Amino acid sequence: MGFAGDRLGRLGRFAWSGWSGLAAVALLAAVWQAGHEAYGDFILPSPMATATAAIGLLAAPxxxxxxxxxxxxxxxxxxxxxxxxxxxxxxxxxxxxxxxxxxxxxxxxxxxxxxxxxxxxxxxxxxxxxxxxxxxxxxxxxxxxxxxxxxxxxxxxxxxxxxxxxxxxxxxxxxxxxxxxxxxxxxxxxxxxxxxxxxxxxxxxxxxxxxxxxxxxxxxxxxxxxxxxxxxxxxxxxxxxxxxxxxxxxxxxxxxxxxxxxxxxxxxx
Amino acid sequence: MTALTLTGVGHAFFGRTVLSRVSLSIRRGEVVALVGPSGCGKSTLAHIAAGLISAREGRVANHYRRHAMVFQDPRLLPWRGAAGNIAYPLELSGMSRRERDLRVRQSARMVQLEDQDLDKFPVELSGGMRQRVAIARALAIEPDFVFFDEPFTALDVALKRRMQDLVIAAAQQNRFAALFITHDLMEAIRVAHRILVMHHTARLRGRALWLLAASWGLARIVGFLASEQLLIVAALADLSWLLALILYLCQISIQRRTDRLVAFIIWLAALAVAIVAARAGMFMGDFGFSRNASLASGHIFLGLLGLALARITVPVTNHVLDPREETAPYRPHPGRQNLAPGLVALAIAGDCFGLSPAVSGYLWIAAGAGFLDRVAECFVGREAFRAEIAVLAGASALSGLGLLTVGASRLGASWGEAPGVHIALMGGLGLAVLAVLSIAGRFHTGQGLGLNWPTKAAFIMVIVGTTLRAMPEMGLLSLPPGPLHLLASCFWALAFIAWLYDYWPSLPRLQTDEPTC
CATH class of the missing domain: 1.10.3720.10 (MetI-like)
Structure with missing residues (x-):
């Protein structure tokens, strides 16, 4: 039981660490967005637009x-x-x-x-x-x-x-x-x-x-x-x-x- | 009834004698403490008795079922919890899980480890706890012999005392015999039934006669080389060779050591191979064989040298078992450390299979570089700078340069192949002598190349002499050959005197100060 419990605990801790991952991604997106706003759509599209495009790409088999x-x-x-x-x-x-x-x-x-x-x-x-x-x-x-x-x-x-x-x-x-x-x-x-x-x-x-x-x-x-x-x-x-x-x-x-x-x-x- | 008997055990780490002729026996159920200053070979003795190191001489006979060891540091597997560590030897002996758990609990209780500590990893335990786990691990397999290798040195006084009580109680309960190594006399008195004191053994002194015999063997080879012009050198060499043989046989009969006879026969065989191969390789051309055939046999000669060379041990730092100890055992792995023999063998194979000159040229360059690579290795290690090492390095360098030349000439360099072969042969000759000496010496005195200064001087002089002799043939000196050969024989004569000096002051015998056990 201790074994499984330990593993479950680790999994939980690991999943919870997703938050810090999200924070890092959000920071990156912020810098990206700033770049987008400074240089315009052609040089650097906004992160949201890119993500939408990526999801759009995934729609096609x-x-x-x-x-x-x-x-x-x-x-x-x-x-x-x-x-x-x-x-x-x-x-x-x-x-x-x-x-x-x-x-x-x-x-x-x-x-x-x-x-x-x-x-x-x-x-x-x-x-x-x-x-x-x-x-x-x-x-x-x-x-x-x-x-x-x-x-x-x-x-x-x-x-x-x-x-x-x-x-x-x-x-x-x-x-x-x-x-x-x-x-x-x-x-x-x-x-x-x-x-x-x-x-x-x-x-x-x-x-x-x-x-x-x-x-x-x-x-x-x-x-x-x-x-x-x-x-x-x-x-x-x-x-x-x-x-x-x-x-x-x-x-x-x-x-x-x-x-x-x-x-x-x-x-x- | 004895549990462990050591008879005449000795060990040397690259010529430095750590133990010689130690004998002791331990009865069943008896705890024996071995005390002595640090660096006198106590740990080495325990490692030999436990089978971790194989002794250079002597016999180890054990009559117990199973042994265990507690080291100075706990040596726990960091990725296993305390329970897993205690169970490790049980797993090795193939015990079922249920039984294992039971045993782990039992032995943990014996060393007063609490159940909650059993799940912790070693990093989470204190130093004393870790050592307790190590003791529990040793006791779990219910050994009837336990080696304690200074187990409590790192602990504070109070903890040490508790640990000692623990060992005393465990020994009473489980009735195991033990060899308890320590440098703390009070600890020995508390723990043991009997105390053995070991003091520094004097280094093995006295040159055995093998050196003389070997040197005459060398003179005989030199005689072959010189036989064309300086017949007297060859005659002298033969005479002295005979003398050495007689002296040698006398020594064997005096000492009644059959293993010496065996060593001598092996020694003779090695020498014979070297002589025949050298002779064949160097003079086949005279008997009407083609130049290529004589070159090929020269190569085979070099190959044999390389293989013999592989037997010479050189200390390498990354094989130190326990760097904290004065007597850190070197564990040289000669074959694996040395690139040269393998590469030479490859190059010879390349020649045999008729590869193109360019390919075999590259292979020979690799072989030469392998020899040169070895040169640096000669100087690795604390006590490595010794004259024979310098000779070894020099001879290797010479061989390497020669083979490089051979390889380069196959690739179309303008300076030709013959001088390279000569240089390589000179180096090879030095290496052959060293190899033969090493093999003979290993069998004989239990040390590798434990040479004293006259011998070293003799070595160097022989090599200088041989090189001088070969110089005009290699076109390196424009002097007429006559005076040079004279000079060379002077060097050989000096070498002879050096060896004689080495031999004369005391009759050759192994002087050992036996540790009082």
Whole structure:
């Protein structure tokens, strides 16, 4: 009972924190509105107009398809990048020599601007899902990889020794002691990677003319429809928020209950 | 009936001897305190007995079912509540949930933890509470042996006393045997049935004869190199090699240590491989094999060196188990720390599979960079700057530069491949010697490269001599080969004298001041 009650309490606290979210959004809208009033409708449409336009876009089923296409691409790229990065990162974390070998490689990969990858993948895969997924893979994997490796390397070795004394084998030790410590590093990186996936997906779609939200944005740009463009931006941000709060946050909250216990009241929510 | 017996246990962290020949035995149900100044290897001993570190020498025999340990810091899993932490070892032993809950409650009561504290996370508990949870965790699995590794050092006097009472009561109730490590004599008197005092062991002194034998082995290799012009050096080397062998066998018969014989055979085998490979690689061309074939065998030689090199341990800071302790055990993972062998193996494989010159060039450059990468690693760690480390670093650097040259020449650099191979061979030779010495030394004295200054001097002189010998062939010096070779043999002679000096003052034996247990 205590378990369920605790979870319910956390859910309630989390839902209640929606108010502070609303406050932040309202502040942003205020600044936006001020900008709108200073520069006029053409440069910056008002937030309300944008929101109305976004809702209008959602009324048409083909726009849902566009949004779902982008989400599918972003998520598939994210899952690929997350799995690959986490696996490689953890493996490399346990082998310091490999870490030394992979660090310069990472610098090289991170140094290549994402735009360049889009151009390359466009040539390799054409205007398809693979272009978008590959671009996401290249730009999001390194940060997950680094987080995984760091998580393993900064783990508390004393806990490993403790588990060994009580008879845990290497696999058991990793699962019960190592993994939790890796997750503490990995989850923030995954949240970041998810955001990157969405951004890169839209950018890749726009440049590769591969449909989805990016394609819609390209069309709006061609028609100089600022309100429409902003509406699409708003929709993609909302999609990201939905995915992040539906996917990453619950897992993180579940794993980090003990951290929450140590936080002062004001930060807790 | 004994619960735990240690016989002649010794340990060294990279040449620094922490323990040597410690023997003790603990009866069933007996609490034994081990006291001594900090840094004399008490914790290391407990870790060896608990199987966390494998001892370099000696035997650990335990006759108990299950052991547990209470560490100096609580070492609780921060993401689990107190109850979850106490249940952790029970989960590992595969106990059912219901039984687990029961046991958790029992052992929590034993250490006077209240039920409301059981749901709290470690961050929400005070220091004394945390240590109580750690004790409860150890007691929950109903061990018949408990290691206490300075468990109450961080606690204040009143709390310490309560904790001690707790341990005394638990020992009476559960009838476990315990090794209680502390540097507080009063604590030892209160808690234990018997007290063992450990004082600083003197460092293992005295060079075993293996060094001499190894040095003569080196002289023998040098003899091969020199046999074309300076036959007398080769003859001298052979003679001394024989002498070393005789002395060595004498020592074995005196000390009656069969493991020494085994070590010696392994040592011989390693040397034989190095000699044969070096010989084959360097002189195959003379027997009408193509230049490529002789280069390939040279590479194989280097590969073997790399593999041998992987066995040399170098302390690396991120493997320190417990940085707060003086005797922080280094846990080097030689294979994983060292890039060079893997990269060299890759490059050799590339050659074997007939990759294009450009691809294999890049692979060789990677291999050379791997060797150079190792150089920096040699100096990581507190006591790492020692002469043999410097030699190791120098030899690695030489190998790395040589392989870089080889790689660059394959990519079309104008300076050619042969000098690179020579440089790499020089470095490789130094590394081979170090590797063989290290292996022999490990088997022998239980320390890695515990070399004294004459040996270090000898090392350096041999390498200088060998380099001098090779210089005209590499086209680095325009002097005629004759005088240079003479100079080189002077260095070898100096090396010989250094070793002799090392050997002479005292007959080689392992001097140990046994801790009074």
């Amino acid at each position: 083909e726009n849902w398809t566009l949004l779902l296409i982008t989400m599918r691409r972003a998520l598939s790229g994210f899952f690929l990048a997350g799995t690959l990065g986490a696996l490689l990162g953890v493996m490399v974390g346990y082998a310091p020599a490999m870490m030394r070998l992979s660090r310069p490689l990472l610098t090289v990969v991170l140094g290549v601007p994402p735009i360049a990858w889009i151009v390359l993948t466009m040539i390799w895969f054409g205007a398809s899902d693979a272009t978008v997924a590959a671009t996401i893979l290249v730009s999001a994997t390194p940060m997950v990889f680094v987080a995984g490796a760091e998580g393993v390397m900064t783990r508390d070795r004393g806990l490993d020794a403790m588990a060994e004394v009580f008879g845990a084998g290497p696999i058991r030790r990793f699962l019960s002691v190592g993994l939790r410590q890796v997750c503490a590093h990995l989850l923030p990186a995954l949240a970041l990677a998810l955001g990157t996936s969405f951004k890169v997906a839209v950018m890749a779609e726009l440049l590769a003319n591969a449909g989805g939200v990016g394609g819609a944005l390209a069309r709006m740009r061609a028609m100089l429809d600022i309100t429409g463009a902003l509406a699409w931006v708003m929709l993609s941000v909302v999609a990201l928020v939905v995915v992040e709060y539906g996917l990453i946050r619950p897992v993180r909250a579940e794993l980090e209950r003990w951290r929450e216990a140590a936080q002062p009241w004001g930060v807790k929510r």
